Amino acid sequence: MALPKDGETPRYYVPARSSMAIFSATALAMIALGAASGMNAMHSADASGSDWLLLYAGLIALAIVLACWFSLTIKENIKGMNSEQLKISYRIGMQWFIFSEVMFFAAFFGVLFYVRTLAGPWLSGEGAGVMNTLLWPGFDYSWPLMDTPQDAIGGVKEQAKAGFLANNGEHTGPQKNLSWPGLDNLFHWLPFWNTTLLVLSSIWLEFAHHALKKNKRTAFNFWLGLTLLFGFVFVYLQYLEYHEAYVDYGLYLNSGIYGATFFMLTGFHGFHVIMGAGILTVQFFRSVMKKHFTKEDHFGFEAASWYWHFVDVVWIFLVAVVYVY
């Protein structure tokens, strides 16, 4: 890339063509087709593991393509091919991507809000409606919802049976819920430990960033490693909680709207934690094995840390409205 002469505006840089995009699009299409056909085959009598082969192939293909794509980008950056302008574009891109993720979670938080403040009370007869008296007599709304409207009328209606829903449209409430157990039981309550872990990991990550800005490689690796450790323990505890919910509490995806919102919010959050931890792991090995990142130029790490903080903030909101309030 020719450097600009004095007094001239810098020459624009346009990245070279690449086959990564078309391979990514193909992999994404395989995932979409594979997941859709797998799920549709799931309910039939002769469902088998091979229904999901296309999905697995797509996921593997996407992982390989993304790995190639990112390593290409990293190599180009190390060669000094990326202009300052392109680096700013990357930052803007990541920021708006996180905004899109915020809106994705907003949809599920919105559902929880709607169900708890409007739909639930209406079902139990609040307002001028007749849903309670005509459709769900005896249903009483409380949160967490332990007895669904279906429980109140004593089982699946013929109407629900007529459709093509999983579990035949059965929505039986859970035996126990995972809500705030009171201050006395705080230390036996997994979300407390999860919150502690995630908040601390966010702090360790900032320590890592400061170490990197002072060019302290060992300290950077240490704090980043500690962040990862806390992140993985969080995922493990989340697994324990799901296990407890399924085995001991009778809380399933089809345990009415409490189970649905609980698993969707914590599940998508957990999925994002796993993604964030995966991204950070890559950054960790880039630093440890390849000595990547300088104190001025470490966007891969920075983007990953923005993502991690975003996941942390979502968790705080989640604890507030899913578990405590």
Added chain:
Amino acid sequence: MAGPDKGFSRWLLATNHKDIGILYLWFSFAMFLLGGSFAMVIRAELFQPGLQLVDPNFFNQMTTMHGLVMVFGAIMPAFVGLANYMIPIMIGAPDMALPRMNNLSFWILPFAFAILASSLFMEGGAPNFGWTFYAPLSTTYAPPSVTFFIFGVHLMGISSIMGAINIVATIFNLRAPGMTLMKMPLFVWTWLITAFLLIAVMPVLAGAVTMMLMDIHFGTSFFSAAGGGDPVLFQHIFWFFGHPEVYIIILPAFGVVSEIIPTFSRKPLFGYASMVYATAAIAFLSFIVWAHHMFTVGMPLVGELYFMWATMLIAVPTAAKVFNWITTMFKGALTFETPMLFCIAFVFLFTLGGLTGLMLAIAPADMQYHDSYFVVAHFHYTMVAGAIFSISASVYYWLPKWTGRMYNETMGKVHFWIAFIGFNLTFFPQHFLGLAGMPRRIPDYSIQFADFNMISSIGAFTYGLAQLIFLFNIIRTIYFGEKTTEEQTWESARGLEWTLPSPLPFHTFERPPAIK
């Protein structure tokens, strides 16, 4: 810098914003013809009362697929194509900010629509629950192809979000020095705000279809009252996406019209700043009016009143825009080339669509209009005479710049007049049908609606024919059009694109141009 590759890899591996723009535009034209053919099936069935050509379930598949293909496959990609082609040129940028991701955004779309279209051949048929896919029609009672539809929507969403992020990054980061925000052409402004809307609401749509997926396959009860959920909740989420979505479709159209009308009025745009603020105001309002699509679902009275008044507020910034276009033309030295004809028709017909929108915003009156052909007429005045007319206008406007060849003006005018007459013949009578009580999305109707329906069908076939003239004119221009090398195709056109040679070089700016 290198020129284009030879052969198909030029398109498959494209990172050049012009190539990707061309891909988007041709893809959207193909989808326009596909969605249009579905519309022809609908209008053929409705030509006379009674069931003639298709069975009711297939008719429902046609209305659903027509809406989905036109909204997500034709109009949105067409504007993304225009954005890809024009925005870097208009702001003096070398290309889009993230060129490889740009390629990915495009190539996801053919896969997504192949999946969607293939559902027509699946057991149980294509999605038949309307383009708004209300639960429980789209969950409990949906055909198995709904799963493919859901993942197709996910793919479209990924494509849209990446495309929008690219546009935001381009506009914020790649403007030539001196191109301040308030010097940007209005098309760039409207796209910046549109991209923001896309990033904000496409993830909500992804959330909605994910919850449908979970309800269908994994036993959740988001949209089922039996488990404590609510089918109306689906409508809230859908329209929280859906209302900004209609502005995603119309804002770039506003931008195009604000470029073209000043050119053929030989005057600068009247009220540039107010246009920018009006666009931002419309975008803001779009987030807080969604339930005006749901007046009849049984909302509390305060909800009805709030959404009614908030919706009426939109008329204020929109009227500011219409008055600005009219004032731009006022005392201008007007000429009526094809792009200008489409834009004048846009201003006139879109305003009609806006006024019927205002009628629909009145909650008590909407109890009568809801789900009638009046609604169909309303949104086709905004979607067709709004979005599609402006896309036609922009193709004629920029085609000489893109190809270095002039289109046939007479054929363009013939296209316009046939489209204009065909369009009004199709949709104007539908207002009366709706007011008289004909419901939408039905394959058969009572005989008192027969005359207007026949007129409407004749109009639709006419409008469809006009598009073939359009296609022919474009292809003729590309291969046989009269060559033009002048930079300024239209004598008073302003903007950076008119300082460049025709046809545009493969790479536009190697260094940032000076902005006065």
